[in-house]
Amino acid sequence: MYQNLDRPPLRARALRSALGPDGWDVRVVEATGSTNADISAAARQGAAEGLVIVAEEQRAGRGRLGRLWVSPPRSALTFSILLRPPAPSSWLPLLAGVTVVAALRECAGVQATLKWPNDVQVAGRKLGGLLGEVAGSAVVLGVGLNVSLRQAELPRADATSLVLEQADVTDRDTLLKAILRSFARGYAGWLSEPDALPPAYRSVCGTLGREVRIELPGGAVATGVATDVDASGGLVVNGVTYGAGDVVHLR
Numbered sequence: 034m035y036q037n038l039d040r041p042p043l044r045a046r047a048l049r050s051a052l053g054p055d056g057w058d059v060r061v062v063e064a065t066g067s068t069n070a071d072i073s074a075a076a077r078q079g080a081a082e083g084l085v086i087v088a089e090e091q092r093a094g095r096g097r098l099g100r101l102w103v104s105p106p107r108s109a110l111t112f113s114i115l116l117r118p119p120a121p122s123s124w125l126p127l128l129a130g131v132t133v134v135a136a137l138r139e140c141a142g143v144q145a146t147l148k149w150p151n152d153v154q155v156a157g158r159k160l161g162g163l164l165g166e167v168a169g170s171a172v173v174l175g176v177g178l179n180v181s182l183r184q185a186e187l188p189r190a191d192a193t194s195l196v197l198e199q200a201d202v203t204d205r206d207t208l209l210k211a212i213l214r215s216f217a218r219g220y221a222g223w224l225s226e227p228d229a230l231p232p233a234y235r236s237v238c239g240t241l242g243r244e245v246r247i248e249l250p251g252g253a254v255a256t257g258v259a260t261d262v263d264a265s266g267g268l269v270v271n272g273v274t275y276g277a278g279d280v281v282h283l284r
Contacts, residue, residue, distance in 0.1 A: 040107035126165030140211035142201035146239035
């Protein structure tokens with residue numbers, strides 16, 4: 034029996050039943066180190082596209098640039114999905130960001146945006162993030178969203194949660210279904226019309242038009258106005274394209 038009535042467990046059987054017809058094989062685990070690591074291992078063993086592992090508690094989750102991503106049990110939505118696209122693409126994590134934002138706007142009434150490349154934000158506060166990794170011929174996409182974290186539980190001062198943003202929906206089952214269905218539509222659209230994704234990403238990217246500082250691998254720093262996301266998904270700042278780096282929005 035679980036003790037925290039504000040944080041009920043996911044309804045694994047109902048999720049499998051609801052999402053199975055959409056091509057998702059949803060598996061809920063009580064706790065794991067990293068859902069991305071679990072999906073990567075499954076991919077190497079030949080698991081099919083559409084496998085989803087959702088963790089009630091992720092104890093060694095990884096964010097961008099090797100950062101640790103952990104949260105109290107059942108307070109977040111942490112899951113990873115397995116894809117086997119015709120070819121790996123740097124746009125797949127960005128596609129995931131677009132579809133998460135769409136689901137949050139439609140399902141939860143939260144006007145989320147993206148900080149390049151894959152931070153989900155609300156009014157400049159971090160609500161979640163996404164991490165894409167290649168596992169052989171497969172692509173693994175990890176998603177983490179703060180759902181019911183209280184102010185004192187937030188991992189950093191500029192973070193937030195759906196509860197704190199007074200979202201219309203904070204039920205994790207409902208959110209997971211909305212996100213996976215949104216992603217399924219977006220993934221199918223990308224496979225059939227990949228050129229439609231860059232403008233869709235730009236439309237929800239809160240980094241564009243902002244003065245930014247980019248902290249680059251190796252310690253270098255660049256500053257300037259972010260003007261575009263190019264055909265490879267890189268951020269264009271002062272005419273230079275950056276494919277990796279930690280972006281800070283400057284006020």
